[in-house]
Amino acid sequence: MNPLELFFFSFLGIFVGSFLFLVIQRLPKNEQFLVGRSKCDFCNHNLDWFDLFPVLSYILTKGKCRYCHNRLSFLYPAFELFTAAVFALTYYLFPATSIVSLTFYLIIVSALLVIFFIDLFHEIIPFVILLPVTVIVVIYNFWFTPVLFLNYLFAALGAAVFFLVLFLVTRGKGLGFGDVVFAFFMGSLLGFPRIIIGLYISFVLGAVIGLIYIFIKKKQLRGSAIPFGPFLVLGTYIALSLPMHFIYLIFYYTHLNYLLGML
Numbered sequence: 026m027n028p029l030e031l032f033f034f035s036f037l038g039i040f041v042g043s044f045l046f047l048v049i050q051r052l053p054k055n056e057q058f059l060v061g062r063s064k065c066d067f068c069n070h071n072l073d074w075f076d077l078f079p080v081l082s083y084i085l086t087k088g089k090c091r092y093c094h095n096r097l098s099f100l101y102p103a104f105e106l107f108t109a110a111v112f113a114l115t116y117y118l119f120p121a122t123s124i125v126s127l128t129f130y131l132i133i134v135s136a137l138l139v140i141f142f143i144d145l146f147h148e149i150i151p152f153v154i155l156l157p158v159t160v161i162v163v164i165y166n167f168w169f170t171p172v173l174f175l176n177y178l179f180a181a182l183g184a185a186v187f188f189l190v191l192f193l194v195t196r197g198k199g200l201g202f203g204d205v206v207f208a209f210f211m212g213s214l215l216g217f218p219r220i221i222i223g224l225y226i227s228f229v230l231g232a233v234i235g236l237i238y239i240f241i242k243k244k245q246l247r248g249s250a251i252p253f254g255p256f257l258v259l260g261t262y263i264a265l266s267l268p269m270h271f272i273y274l275i276f277y278y279t280h281l282n283y284l285l286g287m288l
């Protein structure tokens with residue numbers, strides 16, 4: 026690990042975070058997000074200066090709009106710093122061996138961030154984001170690890186069919202169709218046997234958080250009271266970042282290996 030590179034990718038994360046925040050805000054409202062600047066929520070003025078120096082602009086203006094002096098949401102700098110932290114963590118954890126693979130992982134992680142927050146707040150997995158990254162993943166696999174291409178393809182199809190069955194059985198109340206497509210993306214990204222661990226982590230996290238939610242709210246969960254997408258995103262990130270011997274350890278301690286008749 027190179028500290029200079031770590032600093033560079035964190036710094037990049039601040040700028041990417043600024044853009045991702047716009048996407049998360051605008052995509053669910055069907056607003057244009059590829060062009061255009063941040064706008065003040067109160068006077069609708071374009072905030073060009075605000076986009077130019079993320080975090081710093083917020084500090085320099087004490088978090089107030091220059092035109093109407095209303096307070097801007099602290100979520101702007103918070104999300105930018107969060108993205109920076111996630112980029113630094115990704116640089117540190119992921120097995121990127123070249124600038125190409127690191128760029129690939131940062132694109133995937135950016136998409137995961139957007140999907141996480143949009144599904145959390147709006148209960149939709151945006152296909153405009155999910156489908157292009159799935160295509161990127163499939164091309165990347167085909168190009169860099171052609172030997173494993175069938176492995177990734179079967180992991181993707183297996184996960185998607187598994188979720189499709191869950192979707193049909195629960196009649197779309199437990200899971201959305203977005204989750205089925207996400208499962209395909211997840212399988213094509215993780216391959217076998219990582220996909221099993223990714224799904225396993227997602228279901229465990231979903232069950233734990235779901236139970237806490239029921240406990241706090243003291244009521245039954247109805248339908249998709251909590252969207253499942255954010256758990257799939259977490260499962261994907263964790264399974265992707267774990268070294269292979271960790272994956273095998275999880276198999277061993279959860280006895281998943283017996284279930285699958287493998288290893």
Ligand SMILES: [Zn+2]
Nearest residue numbers: 065068090093
């Ligand atoms: Zn304003």
